[in-house]
Amino acid sequence: MTLDFDEGDELRDLRAAVADLAGRYGHRWFLEQARTGGTVQELWAEAGKAGFLGVNLPEEHGGGGGGMVELAVVLEELGAAGCPLLMMVVSPAICGTVIARYGTPDQRDRWLPGIADGTLTMAFAITEPDAGSNSHEITTTARREGDGWVLSGQKIWISGVDVADAVLVVARLADAGKGTLRPALFVVPTGAPGLSRTQIPMELVSPDNQFQLFLDDVVLPADALVGSPDAGIAQLFAGLNPERVMGAAYSLGTARLALDRAAAYARDRRVWGTPIGAHQGVSHPLAAAQVEVELARLMMLKAAWLIDSGQDAGTAANSAKYAAAEAVVHAVDAAVQTHGGSGLSQENGIGALVTASRFSRIAPVSREMVLNFVAQHDLRLPRSY
Amino acid sequence: MNIVVLVKQVPDSGTERQLDSSDNTVARASADNVINEMDEYAIEEALTVKESQGGEVTVLTVGPDGATDAIRKALSMGADKAVHVSDEAIHGSCAVQTSAVIAAALSQLEYDLVICGAESTDGRVSVMPALLSERLGIPHLSGARKLTVDGSTLKVERQTDGGFWALEAQTPAIVSTWDTINEPRYPSFKGIMAAKKKPVETKSLADLGVDAGTVGLATATSQVLDFAGRPPKGEGVKVTDEGDGAEKLVGFLASQKLV
Numbered sequence A: 001m002t003l004d005f006d007e008g009d010e011l012r013d014l015r016a017a018v019a020d021l022a023g024r025y026g027h028r029w030f031l032e033q034a035r036t037g038g039t040v041q042e043l044w045a046e047a048g049k050a051g052f053l054g055v056n057l058p059e060e061h062g063g064g065g066g067g068m069v070e071l072a073v074v075l076e077e078l079g080a081a082g083c084p085l086l087m088m089v090v091s092p093a094i095c096g097t098v099i100a101r102y103g104t105p106d107q108r109d110r111w112l113p114g115i116a117d118g119t120l121t122m123a124f125a126i127t128e129p130d131a132g133s134n135s136h137e138i139t140t141t142a143r144r145e146g147d148g149w150v151l152s153g154q155k156i157w158i159s160g161v162d163v164a165d166a167v168l169v170v171a172r173l174a175d176a177g178k179g180t181l182r183p184a185l186f187v188v189p190t191g192a193p194g195l196s197r198t199q200i201p202m203e204l205v206s207p208d209n210q211f212q213l214f215l216d217d218v219v220l221p222a223d224a225l226v227g228s229p230d231a232g233i234a235q236l237f238a239g240l241n242p243e244r245v246m247g248a249a250y251s252l253g254t255a256r257l258a259l260d261r262a263a264a265y266a267r268d269r270r271v272w273g274t275p276i277g278a279h280q281g282v283s284h285p286l287a288a289a290q291v292e293v294e295l296a297r298l299m300m301l302k303a304a305w306l307i308d309s310g311q312d313a314g315t316a317a318n319s320a321k322y323a324a325a326e327a328v329v330h331a332v333d334a335a336v337q338t339h340g341g342s343g344l345s346q347e348n349g350i351g352a353l354v355t356a357s358r359f360s361r362i363a364p365v366s367r368e369m370v371l372n373f374v375a376q377h378d379l380r381l382p383r384s385y
Numbered sequence B: 001m002n003i004v005v006l007v008k009q010v011p012d013s014g015t016e017r018q019l020d021s022s023d024n025t026v027a028r029a030s031a032d033n034v035i036n037e038m039d040e041y042a043i044e045e046a047l048t049v050k051e052s053q054g055g056e057v058t059v060l061t062v063g064p065d066g067a068t069d070a071i072r073k074a075l076s077m078g079a080d081k082a083v084h085v086s087d088e089a090i091h092g093s094c095a096v097q098t099s100a101v102i103a104a105a106l107s108q109l110e111y112d113l114v115i116c117g118a119e120s121t122d123g124r125v126s127v128m129p130a131l132l133s134e135r136l137g138i139p140h141l142s143g144a145r146k147l148t149v150d151g152s153t154l155k156v157e158r159q160t161d162g163g164f165w166a167l168e169a170q171t172p173a174i175v176s177t178w179d180t181i182n183e184p185r186y187p188s189f190k191g192i193m194a195a196k197k198k199p200v201e202t203k204s205l206a207d208l209g210v211d212a213g214t215v216g217l218a219t220a221t222s223q224v225l226d227f228a229g230r231p232p233k234g235e236g237v238k239v240t241d242e243g244d245g246a247e248k249l250v251g252f253l254a255s256q257k258l259v
Helices: A008-023 A026-035 A041-049 A068-080 A087-102 A105-117 A232-268 A280-308 A314-344 A352-359 A367-377 B037-053 B065-077 B095-107 B128-136 B189-195 B245-255
Strands: A122-125 A141-145 A148-159 A166-173 A183-189 A195-200 A210-220 B002-006 B009-011 B033-035 B056-062 B081-085 B113-117 B140-150 B153-159 B164-170 B173-177 B200-203
Touching: A008 A041, A008 A068, A008 B065, A008 B189, A041 A068, A041 A105, A068 A087, A068 A232, A068 A280, A087 A105, A087 A122, A087 A148, A087 A166, A087 A232, A122 A148, A148 A166, A148 A183, A148 A195, A166 A210, A183 A210, A183 A232, A232 A280, A232 A314, A232 A352, A280 A314, A314 A352, A314 A367, B002 B037, B009 B065, B033 B037, B033 B065, B037 B056, B037 B065, B037 B113, B037 B140, B037 B173, B056 B065, B056 B095, B065 B081, B065 B189, B065 B200, B081 B095, B095 B128, B113 B128, B128 B140, B128 B173, B140 B164, B153 B173
Parallel strands: A122 A166, A141 A166, B002 B056, B002 B113, B056 B081, B081 B200, B113 B173, B140 B173
Antiparallel strands: A141 A148, A148 A210, A166 A183, A195 A210, B009 B033, B140 B153, B153 B164
C-alpha cells in the first residue's frame, strides 16, 4: 500500500521555475498594471513561451503533456509571487480541456497550439443576467441557418474578453426548446460582427476586467460548434471541474502571498520590544490561516489528480474551491490586521487583496452553490430549488 | 564548441547558514541547498555560447548525493549532460584539494571552454578558476562581465572597480563570470521534463584516479579552527536635528566611508 504525498522533483522544479519567472515581475508590477489600466500580457506571453500556460494540454498540440496538477501548481506559484494570471482559469483550463477532449481534429489543430503557448487567449461565457448560477435557464440561443449557426443572447461576468481572441460561448440549441438545458458550446471570435461588450466597473484592484457580452445575431460557420451537438453537457462537466481547481489555485497563491508578507512583518516589527509575531493575538490568526491553506492545497491537488486520472472530481474540485476561498479570505484578513494601518495603505499592496480575496467566495462558483452540491451529492439532502 | 560549466551546490545565502559544530565544515545536510547563484550566470553564458557556436554543454559538480538537485536545475535550463563527482572522502576538502579533484574530472572530459562563477557564496575563497588554470595549464580569463567567442579566440571584458580590462586568449581556456554578464534563464516546462532523461555520470575518486588520502579534512591546507556567530545588530545612531542634522548625517556617512 502506497500513499505518497511527495510532489516529486519535476513538480518542485516547476514550482521553482514559475516562482523565478513571476518573481521578476512581482506584486508591485501587477498592482501597477491594475492601477494604470495596463495588462499582464507581457508576463502572459513569457509564461506561454516557457510552456507554463499549456502544461495540461497534449504534446501533439503544443502542450506540455502534463495535467491539471501541473497547471494548478503554475497558477498557485504565480499568485504566491503576486501576479496571478486569471485567464489561466479560463483559456487553458476550461477551453483547452474542452477542445482537447471534445473538439474535432480540425478544431484541436486550430485552437490548441495557440492556447498552449499563450499566443491565443480564449474566454469562456456561461453566466447570464437572468440565470445567474442556474445554468438551466440559459437563454442564449443558437439556431441553424444554412450550414452554419446564428447566436443571440446576453452574457455577464465574462473575464478578460478585452484580451481574448475568441470566446467559448455556452448556448442552447433552438430546436431543443425550453426546460432542461441541452447546451452546446461555440467558439466565437471576439471580432465577430454582432458581438459587443461592455466593461463592468469593479471594486477590484486587478488588471483583469469583467464584461457583459451581447450576441446580436452573430453568424458563425458550422465548425464553430465544438464537437457534436449532443456532447454539450459532457463538455461542460469536463470544463467546470478544472475551473474550480484553478479557482482554488488562484486563491491559494494569493493566500500564500498574504501570509508570507504578514509573517515577515510580524517577525520583524517591534512595538514594545518584542516582535509582534510573538503575541498570540497576531500569530494565531496567521497560523490558523496557514492550516487552512495547507488543507486546501491538499484538496486542490487531490481534485487535480482525480481529473488527470479520469475519475469523478466533482466533490473534490468543489471542496478545494470552497476551502481555498475561505483560506484566502482568512489569510488576507489576518495579514491586514497584522500590518495595522499600513495594511490598507496603497503602498503596501496587501489591502488590494481584500476585495480580490472576497471575490474568491463568489467566483467562479459561489460558496452557497458549492455547499448545495455537497449537501445533495455527498449527504443526499433534498434540494430547495 | 564543447563547454564544461562548473556548478556548486551551496546553502541558500538568503537563509541563516551554519557550520557543523563537530568539524567546523559548512553544514550542508541541514541547510536549504541551492545552486550557487553566480553559477547560474555561468550556465546561462555556456548555453548562450552553445546557441551561437554549436557544441555541447556539460555540467561538472563535486558534492554530496544531494547535489543532484543542482545538477537537475542546470540540465533543466538546457545543459546536455552532467558529471557528478561524489565521494565521502572529499568532505572537508580545502580549495587546493578540491581543485585537484575538479582538474582530474576535467582531464577526463573533452572541452574547449570551462566556465564557472567567480565565487561561491559558501566558502567565498574565489580562487577555483585560478587554481584550475594552473593545474590544467590553460589561460584564465577572470571576472568576466562580457564574453565573445570568435572561432577559437575568446574575448572577455574583465570587470574591475574602475572599469574593465580587455582580455583575449585561445581555447582551451577557463572563464569566470560575475552576475553582470547576463540574465540567467529560468527552466521551461519542456526543459524540466527533459532534464530527467539527460545522462548524469557519477564518479568516485577512484574513477578519477585521485588518491583518497590526498583530499579531505585531515590533509586540508586550511581548516576552520573556531567560529562565532555574527554579533547581533547594534542600536543605530539617532541623529536629533538641532539645526545641524544634515551636517551630522554627512559626518556619519563619511565616517562609514560611504561618501
